[in-house]
Amino acid sequence: MIKTPVYTWIGLAIILGGQALLAAGSSFMATWLTPVMWTGLILLLDGIVYRLSGRSWLMTRRREFPLLILASVAVWLIFEAYNLHLRNWRYEGLPDSSLVRDLGYFWSFATIIPGVFEIVDLVQALIDRAVKPRNVPRSMVPAGPSWAWWLAGVAMITIPLALPASAAAYLFGAVWIGFFLLLDPLNENLGLPSLRQQWRRGSRHKIWALLLGGLICGLVWETWNQQAVAAGGAYWVYLIPEGLRPFGLTFGQMPLLGLLGFPPFALELFAFYTIIRESLGGDRIFGARPLDG
Numbered sequence: 001m002i003k004t005p006v007y008t009w010i011g012l013a014i015i016l017g018g019q020a021l022l023a024a025g026s027s028f029m030a031t032w033l034t035p036v037m038w039t040g041l042i043l044l045l046d047g048i049v050y051r052l053s054g055r056s057w058l059m060t061r062r063r064e065f066p067l068l069i070l071a072s073v074a075v076w077l078i079f080e081a082y083n084l085h086l087r088n089w090r091y092e093g094l095p096d097s098s099l100v101r102d103l104g105y106f107w108s109f110a111t112i113i114p115g116v117f118e119i120v121d122l123v124q125a126l127i128d129r130a131v132k133p134r135n136v137p138r139s140m141v142p143a144g145p146s147w148a149w150w151l152a153g154v155a156m157i158t159i160p161l162a163l164p165a166s167a168a169a170y171l172f173g174a175v176w177i178g179f180f181l182l183l184d185p186l187n188e189n190l191g192l193p194s195l196r197q198q199w200r201r202g203s204r205h206k207i208w209a210l211l212l213g214g215l216i217c218g219l220v221w222e223t224w225n226q227q228a229v230a231a232g233g234a235y236w237v238y239l240i241p242e243g244l245r246p247f248g249l250t251f252g253q254m255p256l257l258g259l260l261g262f263p264p265f266a267l268e269l270f271a272f273y274t275i276i277r278e279s280l281g282g283d284r285i286f287g288a289r290p291l292d293g
Contacts, residue, residue, distance in 0.1 A: 008048065046059070116217050122213075153182025210263070219259070
């Protein structure tokens with residue numbers, strides 16, 4: 001029988017302790033809520049995934065985990081660079097010290113891909129337990145030509161940068177989708193794990209896990225962000241144009257329409273990480289990828 005790793009309970013303690021401190025009015029926790037909560041959640045979920053599947057990042061892919069952290073920071077900085085032009089969000093309540101502020105940025109950005117992948121792995125482990133895999137002939141599930149995906153991806157990530165900021169602000173959704181359309185066919189052509197390839201083969205568990213996991217991540221992010229807002233801590237504010245806020249409906253700080261960006265964001269992170277990992281040695285350096293099927 002697979003034992004639950006000790007760090008699982010440490011993660012749970014971090015989450016419960018953080019919530020208790022926040023309720024007690026801790027200014028430290030209000031400022032550092034996002035990275036603290038996500039660190040706890042990563043530890044908790046990794047242990048649960050290991051218990052369910054016998055595989056997890058911190059137990060069977062431990063050597064690769066530092067790359068996951070660094071890739072998370074690097075990839076999110078790309079979106080931060082886009083935001084300099086598109087101006088879709090800004091941060092409030094940050095520490096005055098630039099050194100402490102940069103530490104907070106790094107810690108928060110470092111939890112993004114690990115947090116998404118842990119939730120996705122949990123969803124996939126539950127799906128694999130509940131649904132028997134089906135082998136569907138490739139011809140039954142066409143994905144379209146890879147060059148069309150690639151051209152669409154290039155257009156989606158370049159056109160927003162070519163437009164004035166006032167118009168580009170409406171097109172951030174294209175960026176969330178564009179990098180996936182650009183990178184996934186490239187991964188396929190390089191013989192790397194590709195969601196297009198899995199779709200054609202009829203193996204869709206990973207795709208559904210990424211989509212559902214991305215949505216869950218969005219809900220969790222916004223829940224904790226709203227708690228930070230209420231506590232007067234550090235949080236982000238969306239500057240999405242009013243035209244993209246139908247009926248003024250929001251979930252926390254996020255317009256409901258914006259929640260649709262989180263599922264493709266998870267697909268995008270998978271494609272990003274796949275090519276980053278390969279460029280640094282792939283399976284030769286990090287071993288097999290047991291959770292990518």
